[in-house]
Amino acid sequence: MSSNSVVIKIAQPYAVALLELAKTKKVTEKVSQDIQSIQSILLQSDKLKNFLANPLKTTEAKKEVIIATFGDQISENTLSFLMILVDRKRIAMLDSISSKYLELAYQMESLTIANISTSIALNSNQENLLTEKIKVMTDSKEVKLIVSVDPELIGGFTIQIGSKVIDTSIRGQLRQMASHLDVLVT
Template sequence: MQNPRLAGRYAKSLIGLAIEKNQLDQVYNDMLYLQSVCRESREFVVILRSPVITPDKKRAILESVTNGKVSEMVAGFNRLLILKGREASLPEIITAFIEQYKVIKEIFVVKLTTATEASESLKSTIVDKIRATTSLQNIELKTEVDPDIIGGFVLQIGDNLVDASISYDLNMIKQQFMSNDFVYKIR
């Protein structure tokens, strides 16, 4: 992130305006669209950050990408960024906006890592268990596949980590063998 304070301030301003105009969910969806554009097109981000390309050209490119796909508020916000010379920070502003939106809406991101693709029933079971055992109600479950964990799962809820993977269990057994004086002397 180039300038997180700047991104946070612009995101906070946009959230404030969106709340004032009662368009927060629409602006959030627009930001998700812009985030997908930034992720899918590296060239788009390079153009925004290029000092060689003129602001007028950047505005035309940004408007052609977002034409009819984002609200007038977000289109105006994009024009403001270009006017102020802050268009290079658009990806960071989008990320900051999404994070602040989730805080406002009390959406908690939970990361589930499994050795193979998790089924929908497993995902819903895990979300239900989290809701039953914690005060978290709005949960966004992100899944990741990591064959190195061999089996089981790793669940991250904020700063808390639940490692129920086979690789973790094997490492714990290895540590127990290494710390056992009797087994250590046999070698």
């Protein structure tokens, strides 16, 4: 079993527990906003991620940093959850737990997350058209696009929805042609 699948197995129950707490207290939307904010900060700060993952740092030091970093930006429920993660020595998995939580929360809301990689930035009209197409394809009420620009695609785009990948990029087409040529040569 790969270490990534172990992390996902450990992250799942924590994400479920946080979602259940949020539903019980009727603060799902606020907790989801908090988690998005936490993910954004973690994405911008490798130093913070490394600090939280460092087993040599004390739980008190980690709690102080969490309070200083997130204390005034997130709700008491989310902050308490982070403290539990520190106590249980799972704070290093915060990124995975956050991603799993958002995935579960979006499923609950019938929201589909589509990761789009494009060779150039999309304008709002293109994003709207893509959103409508994905709604039809997935039969979702709501679609959230996470767009990133990857110039190595040469042209076109890729869409990842869950485990399904749609590759319309020139790089993908070149790869496909190369694999067909390999079959013909052998």
